[in-house]
Amino acid sequence: MAQPSMADGHDEGQQHPVRLYLVVWVWLFILSACSYAVDYLQLQGYLRWSLILLFMILKAGLIIAVFMHMAWERLALVYAILLPGVMVLVFVALMALESDYTLATRLTYLGTDP
Template structure:
């Protein structure tokens, strides 16, 4: 009976004949797919430096009001996008995962914008109502 078990284990199904080779090639493919050229990281670091310098220059030149805050927020979002895309490897992820991570903050910003417009309307209505009562 042990000889029969050895013969059965010795015979492999054709689908399982190359299982170790497939696993080894998957590991090498995965390892090759995760290596990025150092030039990419250096370019991103350079852009992060340039965007940080631009953000500093907004304060240095004394810009005020909506222009100042718009530029600061623009540079901040660009830097965060570069960091998420390259250093957190989101540029190479599936589209569904990208949507799952990036879509909620975008929706939060949309809802904040809606609340800002609503608050302006509410403020206007209160000013009109209370100015008529006096």
């Protein structure tokens, strides 16, 4: 009976090089420093919140891709985990866009000031 070779594509217990993890940790540190710099520079308004959210999403993406091994998973598993989160963000954006219309409709028909 033939032994399965490592060339079959079934590398059980494959480990990634330590350099990859060190590079990811350095990037996480840099992104965290940028996030703290937003507060240190006392940026205000939409610029502040958009930068904080951008750095947060980038850090979460790195953590999911490398430490949860999503970068090496099958596409179906990636879709099963990431697609619901993306859909929630789309629904939140739609609700945010519709909120002004809802408020205007309530003010028009109910006639009260919020």
